[in-house]
Amino acid sequence: xSLLVVGSVAFDALETPHGKVERTLGGAASYFALAASYFAxxxxxxxxGDDFSAKDKAVFHGRQIDLTGVxxxxxxxxxxxxxxxxxxxxxxxxxxxLNVFANFRPTLPGAYCDSSFIFLGNIDPTLQRSxxxxxxxxxxxxxxxxxxxxxxxxxxxxxxxxxxxQILMINxxxxxxxxxxxxxMRAAKHVFKMGPRTLVIKRGEHGALMVxxxxxxxxxxxxxxxxxDPTGAGDSFAGGFMxxxxxxxxINDQILRRAMVYGSVLGSFAVERFGVERLTNLTxxxxxxxxxxxxKLTAFKL
Amino acid sequence: xSLLVVGSVAFDALETPHGKVERTLGGAASYFALAASYFAxxxxxxxxGDDFSAKDKAVFHGRQIDLTGVxxxxxxxxxxxxxxxxxxxxxxxxxxxLNVFANFRPTLPGAYCDSSFIFLGNIDPTLQRSxxxxxxxxxxxxxxxxxxxxxxxxxxxxxxxxxxxQILMINxxxxxxxxxxxxxMRAAKHVFKMGPRTLVIKRGEHGALMVxxxxxxxxxxxxxxxxxDPTGAGDSFAGGFMxxxxxxxxINDQILRRAMVYGSVLGSFAVERFGVERLTNLTxxxxxxxxxxxxKLTAFKL
Numbered sequence: 001x002s003l004l005v006v007g008s009v010a011f012d013a014l015e016t017p018h019g020k021v022e023r024t025l026g027g028a029a030s031y032f033a034l035a036a037s038y039f040a041x042x043x044x045x046x047x048x049g050d051d052f053s054a055k056d057k058a059v060f061h062g063r064q065i066d067l068t069g070v071x072x073x074x075x076x077x078x079x080x081x082x083x084x085x086x087x088x089x090x091x092x093x094x095x096x097x098l099n100v101f102a103n104f105r106p107t108l109p110g111a112y113c114d115s116s117f118i119f120l121g122n123i124d125p126t127l128q129r130s131x132x133x134x135x136x137x138x139x140x141x142x143x144x145x146x147x148x149x150x151x152x153x154x155x156x157x158x159x160x161x162x163x164x165x166q167i168l169m170i171n172x173x174x175x176x177x178x179x180x181x182x183x184x185m186r187a188a189k190h191v192f193k194m195g196p197r198t199l200v201i202k203r204g205e206h207g208a209l210m211v212x213x214x215x216x217x218x219x220x221x222x223x224x225x226x227x228x229d230p231t232g233a234g235d236s237f238a239g240g241f242m243x244x245x246x247x248x249x250x251i252n253d254q255i256l257r258r259a260m261v262y263g264s265v266l267g268s269f270a271v272e273r274f275g276v277e278r279l280t281n282l283t284x285x286x287x288x289x290x291x292x293x294x295x296k297l298t299a300f301k302l
Numbered sequence: 303x304s305l306l307v308v309g310s311v312a313f314d315a316l317e318t319p320h321g322k323v324e325r326t327l328g329g330a331a332s333y334f335a336l337a338a339s340y341f342a343x344x345x346x347x348x349x350x351g352d353d354f355s356a357k358d359k360a361v362f363h364g365r366q367i368d369l370t371g372v373x374x375x376x377x378x379x380x381x382x383x384x385x386x387x388x389x390x391x392x393x394x395x396x397x398x399x400l401n402v403f404a405n406f407r408p409t410l411p412g413a414y415c416d417s418s419f420i421f422l423g424n425i426d427p428t429l430q431r432s433x434x435x436x437x438x439x440x441x442x443x444x445x446x447x448x449x450x451x452x453x454x455x456x457x458x459x460x461x462x463x464x465x466x467x468q469i470l471m472i473n474x475x476x477x478x479x480x481x482x483x484x485x486x487m488r489a490a491k492h493v494f495k496m497g498p499r500t501l502v503i504k505r506g507e508h509g510a511l512m513v514x515x516x517x518x519x520x521x522x523x524x525x526x527x528x529x530x531d532p533t534g535a536g537d538s539f540a541g542g543f544m545x546x547x548x549x550x551x552x553i554n555d556q557i558l559r560r561a562m563v564y565g566s567v568l569g570s571f572a573v574e575r576f577g578v579e580r581l582t583n584l585t586x587x588x589x590x591x592x593x594x595x596x597x598k599l600t601a602f603k604l
Contacts, residue, residue, distance in 0.1 A: 087484040182389040185527040206508040209525065218599050220520035223511065225487040257602035291604055297520050298600045300559035302593055 007121020024275035035239025240266030309423020326577035337541025342548035524570035542568030
């Protein structure tokens with residue numbers, strides 16, 4: 001089934017111990033769409049400036065990614081610049097230039113309005129909700145990402161959007177901040193009262209934990225010898241996760257578990273190269289082989 | 303098969319958000335022995351002072367724990383006092399009084415000298431090696447714990463002891479410090495050059511990771527709603543791990559995986575109550591039930 005994502009498309013300047021790039025395609029929606037496209041058709045709602053060239057767009061070509069919903073506005077594309085520390089456990093933001101993204105008002109092409117699976121990337125909760133209002137049919141599953149900025153500044157708006165969300169996908173700090181509860185199991189109970197019935201906690205190098213009503217599922221991060229660029233790992237995870245759900249077209253315990261694994265698989269590939277590079281040249285064979293390696297990494301018999 | 307542990311027996315004063323105790327049995331060897339005793343007979347080599355009463359000793363009674371190797375010396379037992387922060391993610395040491403432990407020279411009773419499985423708790427590497435020298439037969443498996451203090455101050459002695467070690471069980475910071483390598487996969491390769499063929503990295507609330515020549519295995523920490531006292535979690539993990547290996551009497555991939563799970567099971571029980579309390583009233587039924595919950599927490603099918 002088709003999957004709609006709304007979020008940022010950006011140009012990033014990145015510096016890690018493995019190298020430096022001055023301008024590479026980035027933004028949550030880019031990572032998400034590329035990762036998800038290995039599993040299901042993806043419809044993108046985003047905004048870019050007039051510096052976004054045909055060559056930039058070509059990164060998405062040849063895949064099941066629909067860019068009709070990407071608005072081209074006068075001005076520059078969202079730009080982000082960051083530097084990672086030697087061990088890549090710290091990130092310094094050097095520049096954030098919102099540019100055309102500052103005036104982003106998501107508008108869905110008519111053909112998008114029947115999407116069954118929706119992922120509301122990390123943007124203003126009011127804009128996230130405006131996407132839902134444009135849907136003709138009630139979507140099957142709404143996933144949502146957010147961050148400390150919205151938790152602090154627009155708590156009431158975020159609460160309202162969460163009421164329409166089934167899957168909340170945030171990191172452990174955000175979970176604690178949103179709920180005021182340090183213990184993640186108790187925090188999950190708070191989240192369930194806000195609307196979502198599934199909480200996916202992204203923990204970076206420590207993997208991810210899912211709490212879903214009656215069960216818990218934990219998946220480690222894939223232990224890699226070389227991480228070239230951690231940018232976009234969480235968005236690639238979300239893309240793999242939601243893409244797999246959209247491919248299956250329904251949700252049950254086993255499907256949610258596998259979605260966690262495929263999310264982790266796509267996140268682990270993303271960090272192997274700079275920017276979105278690795279996500280553009282994967283094969284299903286590689287994806288499935290790594291999923292089997294996750295099985296070996298975690299399986300035991302009693 | 304019988305399992306020998308050398309390490310500290312102590313009295314702890316503990317303060318966590320859930321309460322306070324002025325004097326409770328602690329020390330790595332206490333947690334280790336109690337946890338391991340659910341799986342195999344344990345022989346303890348330690349030292350206590352003349353304040354260590356029959357009542358203190360009684361905690362170990364009625365289990366397969368041999369205390370013949372616990373030396374009673376004139377003076378006070380090792381004392382440690384610590385306080386945990388509100389979220390229990392930080393620990394402040396308030397007092398460390400080595401007392402009789404300062405002059406600990408491990409002496410093995412004759413009957414101990416045929417132990418097949420040995421765990422060298424976190425003490426001076428020279429003393430760890432002196433235990434190995436007292437063995438009549440070459441032990442089947444030697445496990446070892448250490449800490450930043452020995453890595454910094456007695457690196458050569460530690461290296462020599464590691465040459466006789468098969469399983470190194472330390473946390474992620476210690477792994478990085480010992481090898482000078484931040485990436486844990488590359489760090490493992492350094493460790494294998496030092497002697498051990500199995501590296502078990504304890505990661506607290508993030509679980510544990512095992513690297514063993516040709517395979518990797520990751521187990522999460524059990525997500526608990528209430529942690530009463532994190533003291534001894536790592537030592538209980540080590541006890542469950544080594545105890546399970548000793549019960550099986552041999553090592554292969556599946557046995558190592560299960561040892562990781564039983565280690566995590568015992569660690570998760572230990573933190574449910576203050577000090578060693580929970581480790582003294584467990585049943586095999588509870589242990590096996592929690593192991594099955596670890597299976598549910600991690601299992602998926604492709």
